Every structure is written in structure tokens, then in C-alpha cells.
Amino acid sequence: MTQAVQLYRSHVLFLSQSFFIKDNRAELLLHAHKYDFDILFFDDVSRFVEAVAGDNGDNLYVIDLDALHNMQADMPDGRRTLMLGELLQRLPADHSYVYLQSARQGSRFLLQQRLVDSHCLAYAEKPIANDVFVDKLFNLFVQKKRGDLVRMVVLGEAGLDEDWLLQRRVEVLRHADAYTLHLRVKELQPDLVLVTDTEYRRTDAIVRVLQKNIEADPVREIALLQCRPDLALSRRALADGFDAVLAAGEPGLLEAQLLSRANKIRINKDLIGKDRATGLLNKVGLQKKAQDLIRRAAHEGCPLALGVIDIDKFKTINDTWGHYFGDIVIKRLSLTLAPQMGESDLLSRFGGEEFVMVFWNCDLEQGRRRIDALRQAFCAIPFEVAPGDLRHFSFSGGVACYPEYRSENELFLRADAMLYVAKQSGRNRICAEETGRQCALAR
Incomplete structure (x- = not known):
């Protein structure tokens, strides 16, 4: 796909000479991509250590202990087997690691003790199914990000x-x-x-x-x-x-x-x-934070604009180019929206191809203009659906404003009604209540 930005937010650096998962590497990557992270595979210790040392620490580093056997380790004495202690000495000490081991290795308490005392973020026992392994890695990504008040x-x-x-x-x-x-x-x-x-x-x-x-x-x-x-x-x-x-x-x-x-x-x-595919708020997360933001707006006397957007003809996208391509369209949209959110703004993947955003200290027309700018940015992204075949996609949206509508539910229902107006008016436009009659011009 043609990509103007990096498609996946996070990465797993994975040291494993022989592919250990019971299925295959392609399936493992497919699961990882649905959770919005990519996996970079290494079969050489030196390159793995160099990559970890140059990383900022926001990613995960996974080591299959079986990779220590029959792996060229560039040892001066010509050995092909790297000892665990030698590997631990090579690993950068300012990062934490996920260790994978066999059931036999897992039965040895002293080995577990050595691992957990050696910058261990977690360890897991093989065999482990692809979907389970990816789900556990996603949970570790969540644990590493603990900034919310x-x-x-x-x-x-x-x-x-x-x-x-x-x-x-x-x-x-x-x-x-x-x-x-x-x-x-x-x-x-x-x-x-x-x-x-x-x-x-x-x-x-x-x-x-x-x-x-x-x-x-x-x-x-x-x-x-x-x-x-x-x-x-x-x-x-x-x-x-x-x-x-x-x-x-x-x-x-x-x-x-x-x-x-x-x-x-x-x-x-x-x-x-949080929505696992994009890392954005889901319905539950949005409801709680939106209610908090409305309480704050009432206390400080600030307006809020809530927008609901929906990718146009998304079913056709899935039916024509497959659900995997549809997932890519959703990720690219989330990457278009997220950088434009302010510190007090909210962004949610509300479900499927529908997103909701809440803008702090923003009136109705300002909210419509901000979302329309995002619409134009998304429309400009080329997607290569086949070699040499570039397509552009769009979304439609509706906007409502606090304090005209007082609760999170009222705001959503009004914005959703305006989204329906935008769809009925020809799609690829943003409508607000005051501009509903003219929203067809905002193309």
C-alpha cells in the first residue's frame, strides 16, 4: 500500500532463529497488524542487540531461548551455541525483555529466577497459539503506557x-x-x-x-x-x-x-x-471521559463540539478489496485524526468504521471546520488497491455542540443525526445543525 506515514504505531523486535509458533509467520503478523503493531524478526544476536540499543524503549523485545542453540553468535572460539549468561551480558540494560521458553526450561526454577532478575518484563511458555501470543503482547504494550491521571x-x-x-x-x-x-x-x-x-x-x-x-x-x-x-x-x-x-x-x-x-x-x-486495533478509546472509554469533560466544561464555562464520522461506502471497500484492506483504511484514518487532537480533546473508534471526537473549548462552527479539514486530509491519501491502481476514500460527519446539548448521549444523538444528513446529501461532507441545509457545499 502507498503509505505517507508509518502504518503501525508500535513494533516487536523478535529474536528467533527457527519459527517457534505452531502455525506460521504470516499468520502471526496478520494477528499483530490487527492489534496495530508490527513484528520485526531477527536471526542474528548482534543485529538484534544493535537494534534494541538504538530503539527508544517504547517497543517490546522478545527473545526465544531456543534461538541460543545452533545460532551463529560470532564467538571467537567458533562455537555456534551462545550461553544464556553471554546473551544477558550483551543485552542493553536500560530495556526490559520478554523471554519465550520450552516446558522443560520452564520447569527449572533457577532459570526462571535468573530471567526475572535480568530485566525481564515477562516470560511465556511454548507452544503458544498466534492469537494468544499476540493478545498477551498487546497487554504488555498497555502496561508500558501508564500516563493517565x-x-x-x-x-x-x-x-x-x-x-x-x-x-x-x-x-x-x-x-x-x-x-x-x-x-x-x-x-x-x-x-x-x-x-x-x-x-x-x-x-x-x-x-x-x-x-x-x-x-x-x-x-x-x-x-x-x-x-x-x-x-x-x-x-x-x-x-x-x-x-x-x-x-x-x-x-x-x-x-x-x-x-x-x-x-x-x-x-x-x-x-x-481502548480499541485494540487502533489504540483509541472505545465506546466505554469515550463515555467515561466525555462525561468528565462535560463536567469540566460546565465548571469552566467552555463550549464543546462533538463530531461523529463514518467512512463512506466502507462495506463496498471490504467487499471489493477484502477485510484486511478495510482494516488498513481504518488504521490510516486513525493515524490521520490522532495527531490533530489537542491535549484536552477526545478521539474514539466508536465501532467498525465510525469514529467520535470531542473538541475542548470549541463551538459548533469551529468543530465543523476542524473535522472538515481532517476530511480533506484523509481524502488526499492515496491507497494502492492493486499494482498501479491508486484510489482515494472519504468520510462523512455530523457535529453537535455543548451547551446546546447537555449530556454525552444528547450530543452523540444530535451529531449522529447530522451525519445521516451528510450521507443523504451525497457523502464526503460534514454537517452541523446550523449548516445542515448548506452542508452539500462543503465538499
Whole structure:
């Protein structure tokens, strides 16, 4: 395909002399591409080490331990087998590695110990199916990207080092009244709620009120901070619905425990709220973040523009050139849209060939103009559907604005209605409510 930009966001650098997967390399690549990453294969240790050393650390580095046997390692004594210790010494120490091993190797605890003590990100046992292996690698990509802010509401005096946590992207918000905690949680939608044992003793229904709300965030954790050891209280707290009981201890220990839980929350939010093929928000992730953005807009008095776009005649694209080519069109569109999003903007692959974006501090006409510029950029991309046969594709879109429409659902329904107007008007255009009658001119 003709590509003006790199098609895949991430890469796996893979050292393996003989192809270990039970199927074949082409199938492994096909699965990886659907998850928006590519695999670069190496059968030479020196070239692999050089490639890893020159990489920025955002990718994954996979080593099949069986590659150490019968591999030319450029050893001065002419040996063709590279010892594990020699490989570990060669690997750049500022990166982490995924090790693949046989069942026999996996049964040796000392080998596992050596691997996990040698910059090990993860290890896996062969044989492993292509789709399972790729899914696990995708999860590792998610774990490596932990930048989202985690918001934590604290009920009671916890004595936390709030500056230390904020530097690690964990924001602490204090609340003093147990009887209004459920309202504060509803307003702020925090990722983590910490309740001291003193407050829990006073009002033991706190956690039940939070957990039984049908709109409760499934990723949110509610933890009890136990300042004084009390086994009976811990058991009762877990029975009431607390997700964890954390002990106050040496300075910094509680903060480290909270940071560990925050990192796991980030991973779970990404796995639940991200589209695996593009890395963009999915429906679940968009809904949560859009609601947060609307609350912020209401507080700061800023407008928002929500746009819904849909690739024109996408079924024809799939039927004519295949679903794999359709996936490439979707990826190229996501790569066209993503760089144009501001820090406070949202972008989601809402489903199939449909995308949703939310622009911060942007009125209706500004939103329509921004999406129309994206439409023109996408239309300019040439796709080589066959040797020498270049085609261009388009999308249509609709826009709605906050505060004219107050909720995420109202905004989406209005923008989606305007998308329908754009499709009915001939496609390849963006319509907003005020410009609906003239949207056919925005070609």
C-alpha cells in the first residue's frame, strides 16, 4: 500500500532463529497488524542487540531461548551455541525483555529466577497459539503506557504524601463527610476511594452505598486504610464490599501500595476502554471521559463540539478489496485524526468504521471546520488497491455542540443525526445543525 506515514504505531523486535509458533509467520503478523503493531524478526544476536540499543524503549523485545542453540553468535572460539549468561551480558540494560521458553526450561526454577532478575518484563511458555501470543503482547504494550491521571478521593485523615503521589500522576482529593461521600464520588467519578478505619467504624454502610449504585464504575477500587491492626474489622470490611485492606506503616509504604493499585487501575482502564486495533478509546472509554469533560466544561464555562464520522461506502471497500484492506483504511484514518487532537480533546473508534471526537473549548462552527479539514486530509491519501491502481476514500460527519446539548448521549444523538444528513446529501461532507441545509457545499 502507498503509505505517507508509518502504518503501525508500535513494533516487536523478535529474536528467533527457527519459527517457534505452531502455525506460521504470516499468520502471526496478520494477528499483530490487527492489534496495530508490527513484528520485526531477527536471526542474528548482534543485529538484534544493535537494534534494541538504538530503539527508544517504547517497543517490546522478545527473545526465544531456543534461538541460543545452533545460532551463529560470532564467538571467537567458533562455537555456534551462545550461553544464556553471554546473551544477558550483551543485552542493553536500560530495556526490559520478554523471554519465550520450552516446558522443560520452564520447569527449572533457577532459570526462571535468573530471567526475572535480568530485566525481564515477562516470560511465556511454548507452544503458544498466534492469537494468544499476540493478545498477551498487546497487554504488555498497555502496561508500558501508564500516563493517565488516577483520581483518588480520601475520606478521613490518611497522612499521605500528596505531592509524591501527584508527581506519579495520582491526584488526591480530600472529603470530610461520610454521609455525602456518595455524592462526591458521583460528581468526581474517581478511580480509587480510600476510607480510613475510623470513618468506617463510624459509618459501616459507606462502602455498600458506593458499591450498590448501578452506575458504579467497574474499574473503581474502594480500599480501607487500617491504621490499627484489627483482623475482625478487616474481615467485615471485605464482606461489606471493600476491594482491599491497606495497612498504614513506615513512611512511604502506603503511598507505594496506592501507586501499585493506581498502575493496575490504569491497565484495566486501558484494556476495558481502548480499541485494540487502533489504540483509541472505545465506546466505554469515550463515555467515561466525555462525561468528565462535560463536567469540566460546565465548571469552566467552555463550549464543546462533538463530531461523529463514518467512512463512506466502507462495506463496498471490504467487499471489493477484502477485510484486511478495510482494516488498513481504518488504521490510516486513525493515524490521520490522532495527531490533530489537542491535549484536552477526545478521539474514539466508536465501532467498525465510525469514529467520535470531542473538541475542548470549541463551538459548533469551529468543530465543523476542524473535522472538515481532517476530511480533506484523509481524502488526499492515496491507497494502492492493486499494482498501479491508486484510489482515494472519504468520510462523512455530523457535529453537535455543548451547551446546546447537555449530556454525552444528547450530543452523540444530535451529531449522529447530522451525519445521516451528510450521507443523504451525497457523502464526503460534514454537517452541523446550523449548516445542515448548506452542508452539500462543503465538499
